[in-house]
Amino acid sequence: MTAPDGPAWEFLLLFAVVIGGPLLLERARVPGIIGLLLGGYAIGPNGFGWISQASDTLPDLGQLGLLYLMFVAGLELDLALLRAYRRSAISFGLLTFAAPMAAGTAVGFALGWGAPAALLLGSLLASHTLIVYPLIRGGGLGSDPAVATAVGATVLTDTLALIVLAVVAGTAGSAASTWEVLLRLVAGFAVLGGFCFYTLPRAARWCFRRLGGERTVRYLVAIAGFLAAAVLAQVFGIEGIVGAFFAGLALNRLVPNEGRLMDRIDFFGAAVFIPVFLVSVGLILDPRVIAQPSTLGLAALFVVACVGGKALAAWLARVLLGFSGSRAGVMFALTTPQAAATLASTTIGYQIGLFGTSVVNAVLVLILVSLVVSPIAGRRFMRQVPRPSATDRPLGARVVLAVSTVEPPPEVFRLAARIAAPDGGVVHPVLLRRESDPAHDTAAVSALEAAASAHGVDGAGAVVVDRSLAAGIAHAAAAHLATLVVVDGPMWSDTAGVAPPAPVLEYRGTDGALLHAAPTPDLAAELGRRAATSIDA
Incomplete structure (x- = not known):
């Protein structure tokens, strides 16, 4: 008899974590995403060692899950709300990006980091994921102006964060001059934008109408679309997640959030691809590093910069945009959670050598804190906001x-x-x-x-x-x-x-x-x- 090994064993462990991790943690009123991260640690080289450091199966599949995660993030954004509240969304988007961006960059420079690492830290703290949105929408506030403004601002903040990531990743370790890299990135964004927002929707619409009678075809066309955008981005030295996010925005109107195609995309994402990415991130989680004073100190600085910056942006929205205190609190709850873009930027920063293991683990602590604080704040403030009329x-x-x-x-x-x-x-x-x-x-x-x-x-x-x-x-x-x-x-x-x-x-x-x-x-x-x-x- 021999010890279990190989892809079948690794996938068995993976799906055991995907099934059991969230269930166990949610019983303790802890977000299920934390269960996936901890489960990845448990089966990884820093835990029981059931998956070795040399294994490529889960990390490679995790990269696909990362692209899928950013694609879904672009698909799920409500662009109709963005159009209806575009002025306040743009204003708040700039506020909720600039405040934590400035704070995070300042923290990076104070720690003695170089400009690329400091800017990347600022951008990952400035992004956010709408994890609390289902809670707010379920409370009847989906069409509230403050909620619509925060949802619309997400398009701007995540796009700006990904642009910073593309510039930093493109210049880090490159032998070309800064101007050459920037020129390549500008050309790349122009080509990527033309493909995603002109060619891709038309091609997808043609395929949906000609071949869309087959249920699997529409799903495969959507998957091929974001993979093509990711590959095109990488050709120009831009991270693939930027292309995947732009593809999601481009196909947004063709994939209604309550349609059958979105049900399939959500199903496969929630069941396989996105959990695999989160488990793969958990493989590099190391409690011995987290327990070190230096890591805890980094985590504290990240929390203050991120949560403090988001709180400052919400307060400024109350003052400058005329929102009530309770609505500003709901906007804070919506824009504080760190998950998709934060994990993406952190993973890429680790891969290109700008972040060390202690930074990655400190960011995971930040994610945990934000996922605990945001639902608490959301439940508290949403009770004080009047519900919109159903006729709205x-x-x-x-x-x-x-x-x-x-x-x-x-x-x-x-x-x-x-x-x-x-x-x-x-x-x-x-x-x-x-x-x-x-x-x-x-x-x-x-x-x-x-x-x-x-x-x-x-x-x-x-x-x-x-x-x-x-x-x-x-x-x-x-x-x-x-x-x-x-x-x-x-x-x-x-x-x-x-x-x-x-x-x-x-x-x-x-x-x-x-x-x-x-x-x-x-x-x-x-x-x-x-x-x-x-x-x-």
């Missing part, structure tokens, strides 16, 4: 497309998709049946979803059976919390005793469209701008 949801947030056949005209799909697109919303196709109609078969939903996918609609299909088509429309809209219902044809005529829970737009082919549910002139005008049909209100 964007028009295209959740569009229900009600049809009576599995092959409706393509124009009705495009109409619903055009209405949802500006808000990054999702369209849910619903097949309506009366109780007196023949029973539908199970292939009906699949056929409807395939037809919807071919026209850029990514929502989950469903069948609703009711006493009348109008009643089915009303119940489908209520079940999906619809902000608008698009109906294929005059199915809203039999409305006796039925009150629509959302505005209803009947598509009538060449005759245009008819808007029901007492529309306001503003609503009709907005629908007219989004749709390519005439609207009679």
Whole structure:
């Protein structure tokens, strides 16, 4: 008998940590991410030594997980909120980047570090990850101006942090002059930006419409997209995570947060890729180094610079942007957590020799502190913020497309998709049946979803059976919390005793469209701008 070894053994250990680590830590009210880091330490060379220092399996897979993490970070950002609150988001983004950036850089110089290491430290402290956002959104504050401002600011802070990382990583250890490196980076960002924000969305849209009927194809196109962006970034000496993040931003509108494709991306990310990256970071965790006074001293400085800088930015937002104290507290809670970009910059700084093991372990302590402080602050301040009205949801947030056949005209799909697109919303196709109609078969939903996918609609299909088509429309809209219902044809005529829970737009082919549910002139005008049909209100 021999001791277990090889990829099968390493993957068994990996998935044991992924399953058990978060469960054990969350029972102690500690964020599950800490369980993954500690589990990586336990199985790594500094723990029980079950995975040796020479193993490349988990570190290589962890690098893929790092790219995946930054891709998902770009996909999940709400760009509609950024557009709606762009002025306050840009202002707060600059504040919440500049304050910890300056503090972290000052700490680096005070420690005697060179400019590249000090600037990289400042940038990693300036970034943040929206780990607390699900908690805030679950409390009903997803559309609050302060929350929207903090979410929008994330685009700016993470982009600036990644640009600093690209410049530092590109100049560190390079034999070329600084001007040559900067010229290469400028050219690289220009090419990368053109690929990500022009070529990639068009190519992905074409693939989604031509090949999107296959469930796996849409997912594989998204994965290939961010990998292509990462490879292109590396060609110009830019870290691959910058390309992955930009690819996420570029595909943001094509992948609604509540669509089926985003469900698959989240599933594989949460189940495999992102946990693998966190476990791979835990492999270099060393409690003997953390317990050293020098490491604890570094961690204390990092915490003061990061948390203090984020608190200062939130206070300045209260003074300069007119937010209340409780809203400023929510903004602090949203922008303090350190995870995705922080771990990415720290890992790369360690790989290129700017950071030592003590710095990496000190940053892990910072991450732990930020993940404990932020939810506490979020729960405290969110209770003091008034909840927005439910009617404040964007028009295209959740569009229900009600049809009576599995092959409706393509124009009705495009109409619903055009209405949802500006808000990054999702369209849910619903097949309506009366109780007196023949029973539908199970292939009906699949056929409807395939037809919807071919026209850029990514929502989950469903069948609703009711006493009348109008009643089915009303119940489908209520079940999906619809902000608008698009109906294929005059199915809203039999409305006796039925009150629509959302505005209803009947598509009538060449005759245009008819808007029901007492529309306001503003609503009709907005629908007219989004749709390519005439609207009679």
